[in-house]
Amino acid sequence: MKKKCLICNAEAEYRIKDTSDYYCADCAEENFADLSLLLKVEEEAKKLKVFVDEKIGEEDVSED
Ligand SMILES: [Zn+2]
Known part of the structure; x- marks a missing residue:
C-alpha cells in the first residue's frame, strides 16, 4: 500500500522518524x-522485509 503525502497527497517518499507523518x-x-x-519509505520497507526474514529464521532454529 502506497503512503500519501500529508500536504499535497502525492505519493510519499519520506516518513518523519517516530511518527506516521x-x-x-x-x-x-x-x-x-x-x-x-x-x-526514506523505500529503505524502511527493505528493513522491514529483512526483519521478517530473520524472525522466520530464528523460529526455525528454536524448533530444535
Ligand atoms: Zn507533498
Whole structure:
C-alpha cells in the first residue's frame, strides 16, 4: 500500500522518524531543512522485509 503525502497527497517518499507523518520529496524539502530527520519509505520497507526474514529464521532454529 502506497503512503500519501500529508500536504499535497502525492505519493510519499519520506516518513518523519517516530511518527506516521508521510511527505513527498518536494514537501519534505520545503518543510524540513534537514532531510536526515526523515526516513526514506523505500529503505524502511527493505528493513522491514529483512526483519521478517530473520524472525522466520530464528523460529526455525528454536524448533530444535
Ligand atoms: Zn507533498
